Amino acid sequence: MNVFILNRIKLETSHYPLRKTREYTIGIYSSLDKTYKALQAYVVDDSYKLWEKKYTMGFIVRETKLDDKLAWGISIHTYTKTGEPNDELFIADEEYPDWDKPFYGRPKEKIRFKPGDIVEVYQGNESELSIICHTTLSTEEFEEYKAWWEKRGVLPENGTRFDSTDDCYLTYSIGIGDTHNHPGAAYIFAPTRKVPAKLRFQLQAKLIEENYTSGHDLQISELPFAKDPKILDEVLNIWEKVVETKDYNEMRCLTIREKGDWIKAELNFSEKQSQRFDRIYEECIRLVNEKRENKTSKPN
Structure with a gap:
């Protein structure tokens, strides 16, 4: 028998970018329909509207089997703090609950966010402000993968090499340094309060910086903030801190294949920003070469 556990996600702290959370169980039900009806009754209750709504991030429903050892359950359904559907994630196959459910991509209308969107990622005991880099796989993209697998004779009997863990975003x-995450689609919420301009600039700059540092394929010209001088200043601030901390991996990724001129061509740097970038880039190359020389000069 499957049961559906309805929890309220309470905000323990209120300030972005990282907020502590805690879950409180509202009820356990025998169907998703009954769970949803209970949630709708809960969010219109006077006590909730007066005292709890302000400190609620949203709601989460976990479907699981009774007497089942599976920790993650069968499915996850999330809802906004007003009780509206947020997203869902189907984790295991009903017939084979110990296996991850095959994943065949999502219809585009069910992909709620796009690169550059600022979101909140729920992670059990905290919620972190993040920015979308890549979305979950669409059904059209899946078909391209499927054709590639078929051509090479590696297509499994179930028709996919993806499973439920691949129904996620890159944020x-x-x-x-590397702050990336792969949250499941159901754990991503639109921000529940206004995002301060300073944090928005930092997230947007982080996305641009990682596009070049980590080698993503974002169309920078399609990001509406990519030519904002304030954002570009913040990108340079990040790279300066990379140099200060001597983060070898970040510097190596930034300078690999001598892509400094390409970065300058893509970004709308002012003359002053371009000069600043040149100094940062040259220092990155110097430190990376120094690190390599130290490695090769060490005795065996």
């Missing part, structure tokens, strides 16, 4: 959070 970045604020920070120096």
Whole structure:
């Protein structure tokens, strides 16, 4: 028998970019329909509207089997703090609950976000402000993969090499170095409060920076903020901190294949910003070469 556990996601702290959360169980039900009806009754209750709504991020429903050892359950359904459907994730196959469910991509209308969107990623005991880099796989993209597998004779009997863990986005959070995450689609929410301009600039700059540092294929010209001088200043701030911290991996990725001129050609740097970039880039190359020389000069 399957049961559906309805939890409220309470905000324990209120300030972005990272907010502590805690889950409180509202009820356990025998069907998703009954769970949804209970949720609708909950969000219109006077007590919720007066005291709890302000401190609620959203709601999460976990479907699981009774007497089942599977930790992640069968499916996840999330809802906004007003009780509206947010997203869903189908984790395991009903017939084979210990296996990850095959994934064949999502219809485009079910992909809620696009690169450059700022979101909140729910991670169990906290929620972190992040920016979308890549979306989950669409059904059209899946068909391209399928044709590639068929051509090479590696297409499994179930028709896919993807499973439920691939129904996820690629996101970045604020920070120096690799801050990427692969949250499942159901764990991503639109921001529940206004995002301060400073944090928005930092996230947008992080996305641009990682596009070049980590080698993503974003169409920079399609990002409406990519030519904003304030954002570009923040991109340079990030790279300066990479140099200060001597983050070898970040510097190596930035300078690999001598792509400095390409970066300058893509970004609308002012003359002053371009000069600043040149200094950063040259220092990155110097430090990377120094690191390599130290490695090769060490005795065996």
